Amino acid sequence: MEEFKARRVVDALRDRGTNADLARVGVYQFGITIKLPDGREVTWDSDNTASLEAQVMRNGVLVGFVPEIEGSEDYTEEQIVDAIVRADYDTPIATERKTAPPPEAPLPRKGGVFRRFIDGFRYQ
Known part of the structure; x- marks a missing residue:
C-alpha cells in the first residue's frame, strides 16, 4: 500500500476507535x-x-x-476502512461480518503535535 494512503486509512480507523498503526515492513x-x-x-x-x-x-x-478480498484492488479508502472494520478475526480464516460494528470513541492520532517532525515533513 502506498504510504500516504496507508496513513489516511490509519487515521480514519483511529477516528472510528480502532487501535490502528502504520506498519513499516520494509523499504x-x-x-x-x-x-x-x-x-x-x-x-x-x-x-x-x-x-x-x-x-x-x-x-x-x-x-x-x-x-484476499475479491475486487479489493479497486477499493476506495472508505471501502478499505469498512473492510478492515467488518473483519471477524475469531476463526483462523477470518470472515467479514454483514454489517460493521458501531464506531467507538475516537483514539488520538499518533505523534500529536510532533507528528510532522517525527515523520520528516513528508505529508501531502
Missing part, C-alpha cells in the same frame, strides 16, 4: 497494523500487492489470516 513497504484486545496483531496489505489481505499474529506466530 517503501507499508501496511496497517490493528492491535486486537486479546494480544493478537493483524497486519493488512503489507506485501505491496494490489488487493487486500491480512495476517493475524500472536507472539510472532501466525494464528490466522484474512484471505
Whole structure:
C-alpha cells in the first residue's frame, strides 16, 4: 500500500476507535497494523500487492489470516476502512461480518503535535 494512503486509512480507523498503526515492513513497504484486545496483531496489505489481505499474529506466530478480498484492488479508502472494520478475526480464516460494528470513541492520532517532525515533513 502506498504510504500516504496507508496513513489516511490509519487515521480514519483511529477516528472510528480502532487501535490502528502504520506498519513499516520494509523499504517503501507499508501496511496497517490493528492491535486486537486479546494480544493478537493483524497486519493488512503489507506485501505491496494490489488487493487486500491480512495476517493475524500472536507472539510472532501466525494464528490466522484474512484471505484476499475479491475486487479489493479497486477499493476506495472508505471501502478499505469498512473492510478492515467488518473483519471477524475469531476463526483462523477470518470472515467479514454483514454489517460493521458501531464506531467507538475516537483514539488520538499518533505523534500529536510532533507528528510532522517525527515523520520528516513528508505529508501531502
